[in-house]
Amino acid sequence: MGEFGTKSDFYYTDLEETLGSMNSDGRGRIEKYLTDTEKLLLENGMSAKMCVEVQYKYKISFNGKDYSISCQQGIHTKADEYEYLEGVVPQSRNEIAITPTISRMTGAKLGDTVTIDFGEETLDCIVVAYFQTMNALGQEIRLHEDAPTDFKYVSNILSYQINFDDNPSAKEKEIRRDKLKELLDNEKIWNSVEYCDNCMGAASAIESVQYLLLGITLVVVILVCILMERSFIADDRSQIAILKAIGFDNNRIIKWHIIRFGIATLVSVLLAAICSIPAIESKKLKESRQEKLARGEQLMRKLGIIEIADNDMNELVKLNNEGTTIVMVTHDAKVAARCGRVLFIVDGNIRGEYTSLSNISDEKERERGLNNWLLDLGW
Numbered sequence: 183m184g185e186f187g188t189k190s191d192f193y194y195t196d197l198e199e200t201l202g203s204m205n206s207d208g209r210g211r212i213e214k215y216l217t218d219t220e221k222l223l224l225e226n227g228m229s230a231k232m233c234v235e236v237q238y239k240y241k242i243s244f245n246g247k248d249y250s251i252s253c254q255q256g257i258h259t260k261a262d263e264y265e266y267l268e269g270v271v272p273q274s275r276n277e278i279a280i281t282p283t284i285s286r287m288t289g290a291k292l293g294d295t296v297t298i299d300f301g302e303e304t305l306d307c308i309v310v311a312y313f314q315t316m317n318a319l320g321q322e323i324r325l326h327e328d329a330p331t332d333f334k335y336v337s338n339i340l341s342y343q344i345n346f347d348d349n350p351s352a353k354e355k356e357i358r359r360d361k362l363k364e365l366l367d368n369e370k371i372w373n374s375v376e377y378c379d380n381c382m383g384a385a386s387a388i389e390s391v392q393y394l395l396l397g398i399t400l401v402v403v404i405l406v407c408i409l410m411e412r413s414f415i416a417d418d419r420s421q422i423a424i425l426k427a428i429g430f431d432n433n434r435i436i437k438w439h440i441i442r443f444g445i446a447t448l449v450s451v452l453l454a455a456i457c458s459i460p461a462i463e464s465k466k467l468k469e470s471r472q473e474k475l476a477r478g479e480q481l482m483r484k485l486g487i488i489e490i491a492d493n494d495m496n497e498l499v500k501l502n503n504e505g506t507t508i509v510m511v512t513h514d515a516k517v518a519a520r521c522g523r524v525l526f527i528v529d530g531n532i533r534g535e536y537t538s539l540s541n542i543s544d545e546k547e548r549e550r551g552l553n554n555w556l557l558d559l560g561w
Contacts, residue, residue: 188233188256188263190343191355193377194368200339208333209257212236216258216342219366226365228358229347233258235340237317238331243297244288251284252318252337253298255325264324268292269311270553273546275328279311283320293557298323301332308554341377411443515556519549526559534559 196215203211216232223230234257242249256263261272264279269292272279278298280290290296294309315322317340325331350358355373362371415422425435499520502508510521518524524536536555542548 188259188343188345189374190233190345191230191350191373192344192359192362193341193372193374194344194362194366194370195341196366196368203333203339204336206332206334208336208339209331212257212339219342222365223344223362226361228361231258231345231347233343233345235259235343236331236336237322237338237340238335239337240301240335241299242288242323243299244290244294247288249288251321251323253323253325253329253331254315254317255329255331256327259327261324261326264313266311266313269309269557270550272310272324272326273550275326275330276305276307277310277326278307278329279313279324280309281315281320281322282312284323285312287321293554300330301334303330305330310553310557341372407443411439414439414443515553516549519545519552524552526556 199211199215202208203215212234216234220230220232223232236255236257238253238255239250240253242251264271266279267282269279278296285291288296290309292309292312295306296309298305298307313324314320315324344362346355346358359371359373363369422435498508498510502522510517512518522537525532526534526536534555536552538551542551
């Protein structure tokens with residue numbers, strides 16, 4: 183669901199509320215609606231968080247060129263609740279994430295500064311991450327929740343999202359869906375799959391095409407098998423006649439053909455499986471660095487390695503503060519941000535030195551400053 187916004191349990195539209203919010207005072211009305219709906223759900227035994235995605239049209243300037251680009255910002259959401267392809271999570275109002283489509287269109291890359299005219303305020307914003315979206319054909323910028331957006335420039339309000347606090351089971355969600363239909367007087371309460379289908383209008387069509395192709399494939403395979411068997415029988419006509427002459431009945435001859443055909447099928451399946459291995463390996467190799475890091479972090483978290491590493495790092499920092507000099511080699515910017523001095527080394531050569539960490543006490547500020555410096559060096 184990262185392609186449309188944050189992942190939630192249910193989605194729905196309220197046309198009257200949406201149209202009533204498409205004005206300069208719309209933010210206040212939306213926030214009141216979300217808060218009132220949360221209270222309504224809580225009163226009916228469903229503790230949940232409500233949010234909604236809002237799109238704006240703003241003038242964007244980069245390298246002397248101006249663009250009119252859709253900018254998306256969530257109400258009642260945080261920047262770290264979204265998925266990003268590369269880079270770091272936007273931490274302040276002047277940090278943004280862009281799609282690869284926007285990057286190709288404008289030439290802006292990670293670490294570049296683009297100017298956004300918010301109407302009442304013009305802000306120089308740093309590109310700190312790439313993300314993917316289906317909205318606006320991928321031509322979109324994601325804003326931090328503190329960005330100075332103005333509903334005078336609102337272009338669209340997406341579906342309202344419901345995310346339950348107690349992580350209910352699939353069965354419980356269906357029970358709650360029926361309650362939501364009554365409470366909200368809305369029959370169209372979608373889960374994430376249905377919402378994607380509604381947004382794209384393609385999932386059901388793709389599923390139908392899949393079944394059609396499967397049916398055609400099965401018919402073709404059956405016809406090929408029949409033709410091959412008829413060919414075998416035609417070639418073995420003389421052998422069949424000899425077998426009948428020496429006493430073999432039809433059942434035994436049929437079993438002979440079935441076994442022979444089964445062996446040929448088994449060999450074909452094995453060969454197909456062996457030939458598909460390079461394709462599978464090739465797909466694995468195409469996994470991005472960001473995906474590998476995320477998968478590795480997930481595995482280490484399950485094994486408890488991350489917690490152990492954090493404890494070890496705390497001990498190293500403690501020793502360093504007590505006067506012990508520690509030299510560490512790492513590819514993890516989060517770990518490097520705990521150090522007092524960072525050297526960026528490429529192929530054995532020092533490309534840069536960062537010493538500003540010792541003056542910053544906030545851990546997130548240290549990590550963001552180091553990441554920006556690394557991006558400038560092309561990391």
